[in-house]
Amino acid sequence: MALIVQKYGGTSVGDPDRIKNVARKVKAAVESGDQIIVVVSAMSGETDRLTGLASQMQTRPNSREMDVLLSTGEQVTISLLSMALHDIDCPAKSYTGSQVKILTDDQHTRARIKDIDAQKIQHDLDQGKVVIVAGFQGVNEKGCITTLGRGGSDTTAVALAAALKADECQIYTDVDGVYTTDPRVVPEAKRMEKITFEEMLEMASLGSKVLQIRSVEFAGKYKVPLRVLSSFKEGPGTLITFEESEVEEPIVSGIAFNRDEAKLTVTRVPDTPGIAYKILGPVSEANIEVDMIIQNTGTDGHTDFTFTVHKRDYDKALEILQETAKAMGAESVTGDDKIVKVSIVGVGMRSHAGVASTMFETFSKEGININMISTSEIKISVVIDEKYLELGVRALHTAFGLDAEQAIQE
Ligand code: ADP
Ligand code: ASP
Ligand code: MG
Secondary structure, three states: OOEEEEEEOOHHHOOHHHHHHHHHHHHHHHHOOOEEEEEEOOOOOHHHHHHHHHHHHOOOOOHHHHHHHHHHHHHHHHHHHHHHHHHOOOOEEEEOOOOOOEEEOOOOOOOOEEEEOOHHHHHHHHOOOEEEEEOOEEEOOOOOEEEOOOOOHHHHHHHHHHHOOOOEEEEEEOOOOOEOOOOOOOOOOOEOOEEEHHHHHHHHHOOOOOOOHHHHHHHHHHOOOEEEEEOOOOOOOEEEEOOOOOOOOOOOOEEEEEOOEEEEEEEEEEOOOOHHHHHHHHHHHOOOOEEEEEEOOOEOOEEEEEEEEEHHHHHHHHHHHHHHHHHHOOOEEEEEOOEEEEEEEOHHHHHOOOHHHHHHHHHHHOOOOOOEEEEEOOEEEEEEEHHHHHHHHHHHHHHOOOOHHHHHHO
């Protein structure tokens, strides 16, 4: 008998029939002899709908109240799924995050899990029940409801799998696995049988929202076997593996992109020691995370300084930067929130030269201007104009031999 955590995302529980479909899948797993913990998201669109309501009440909604509001989405689906399971004679019990004590820190709307009380869940499992837990939510020491950031149900599932030492954590979604890139943007994308944990971590952090980054970090830390599968179609899905394969890895395994960033530039900053700190210090004090950073070598004692932040922080960062620029005697502050970051990822890049030049050549042939570049051992990211997103990703997908048809011929 194995212990499996199954997580069903928003589309998978998007309407009553789909919830009944999930109930049938869960029952089938129970009948095959496994113990099942189910984590569910809110019905698709519900978290956005609630966010929209909040913004009609307050320009920047109070984050504690936001969590009280957002957590209702998942509370609806746990109870409905439990009813659907009872209806087909499968014993089940639903719990909110605070009822099973998913203890988090105090950072409302992006809390981190600190501990999970596994006892109650284990007790129900031992009594032959399916345990259904609301994804995306927890409770802090003070008893306030917290949420884990968008896409956070993935993290709930992996954290439960780690806490209960599950044999596998299965993430059921609306695609049948992890693809070489988002199949909604590149129809030629192919499903991967396996992806290394390291690559999945990069893909998630660079914008592939098929798994929330924290869930992948959690899986890495606790060595949770993780698989992405479809709720609607049978199949093996994609296994996130901890071993690098024996055969030579493809140079580029996948392409990720992120539409959520904006870039800011301070021009003609006096080039003196400490400018990075002077510019980024106030930004980080305002709790704004910075992603890519570029500082040019100074000419005539001045330099330009560019960095990217999340789009939601763009206005605030611009405001802060204007103050800083004035104080530093810089020329001006400019910004652009119509950009995307496109990244190629692959552990095979470690042992191959020339990958970057293939990427740049591809963009050059398509007439796509590159604004920023950053590299690490297993990824190269560039910032380009958002209107070139699809063209750029498709061109790279072909250039690195990832298109489905090409792969079959190899
Ligand atoms: P859920 O609601 O089930 O959590 P998400 O929308 O969060 O589903 O994640 C699934 C979506 O992730 C897919 O519909 C797909 O558009 C997108 N996606 C982005 N990159 C990839 C990728 N590399 N492989 C598969 N899906 C991807
Ligand atoms: N319902 C939340 C969201 O839409 C959490 C999740 O689906 O994982 O972000
Ligand atoms: Mg998701």
